[in-house]
Amino acid sequence: MNKILITLDGPSGVGKTTIGKKLANELNLDFFSSGALYRALAKFNLITKKIIFENFHIDSLAPFKCKIDEIVITEKELYTNDLNEKSSEIAQLSEVRGLIQNILHSIYNESSKGLVIEGRDMGSVVFPYANLKIYLDASEEVRSLRRKVQSNNQETIDDIRTRDTRDKNRVNSPLVVPNGAFLIQTDNFTIDETIILIKEKLELQ
Numbered sequence: 001m002n003k004i005l006i007t008l009d010g011p012s013g014v015g016k017t018t019i020g021k022k023l024a025n026e027l028n029l030d031f032f033s034s035g036a037l038y039r040a041l042a043k044f045n046l047i048t049k050k051i052i053f054e055n056f057h058i059d060s061l062a063p064f065k066c067k068i069d070e071i072v073i074t075e076k077e078l079y080t081n082d083l084n085e086k087s088s089e090i091a092q093l094s095e096v097r098g099l100i101q102n103i104l105h106s107i108y109n110e111s112s113k114g115l116v117i118e119g120r121d122m123g124s125v126v127f128p129y130a131n132l133k134i135y136l137d138a139s140e141e142v143r144s145l146r147r148k149v150q151s152n153n154q155e156t157i158d159d160i161r162t163r164d165t166r167d168k169n170r171v172n173s174p175l176v177v178p179n180g181a182f183l184i185q186t187d188n189f190t191i192d193e194t195i196i197l198i199k200e201k202l203e204l205q
């Protein structure tokens with residue numbers, strides 16, 4: 001196992017995807033947002049009322065496109081208020097987490113370059129052996145402002161609070177600072193400043 005693996009965990013709106021994509025690009029690594037799998041399964045559930053599937057096939061990681069049983073789901077459908085809520089709800093179920101964990105392991109195994117992956121339990125549960133584990137945090141106010149500038153996401157501070165409370169307090173794989181992770185409080189940092197800090201941590205590994 002010598003491909004590099006960097007995990008980014010943290011609450012919603014903290015900037016994990018923006019930072020993760022840019023970091024991966026600068027290091028020439030693949031990037032994946034694990035929330036996309038929960039969102040895709042939430043969409044499948046809204047359409048079919050089912051939560052357990054037989055086949056989950058990923059057609060493309062970037063932009064994300066998958067087929068769950070016969071339902072094709074694309075990235076542009078995933079970032080809606082309905083799915084913010086529904087994905088966080090289904091993420092509480094241990095059978096869902098188990099199925100998604102297997103898919104995440106195969107994404108890493110199939111990555112030829114190495115991977116930056118973001119989520120809620122990447123460093124704590126799914127990839128505890130990652131080369132570098134980062135936990136990004138910021139105040140609710142800052143996170144809700146960051147969310148507002150993402151054009152397709154109308155998540156309010158109350159929505160963020162509800163989702164974070166659920167993600168942090170669930171029984172299965174709650175959002176925690178993983179053992180061995182570096183915590184970066186990003187309130188007063190730009191994206192580039194945060195990336196510089198992460199790269200410094202990487203050099204120390």
Ligand code: DC
Nearest residue numbers: 034035036038087088091119120121
């Ligand atoms: O990161 P996101 O907003 O796309 O994630 C959507 C939801 O999916 C989030 O509220 C909780 C769940 N999730 C999770 O439980 N574990 C992950 N590793 C990623 C997302």
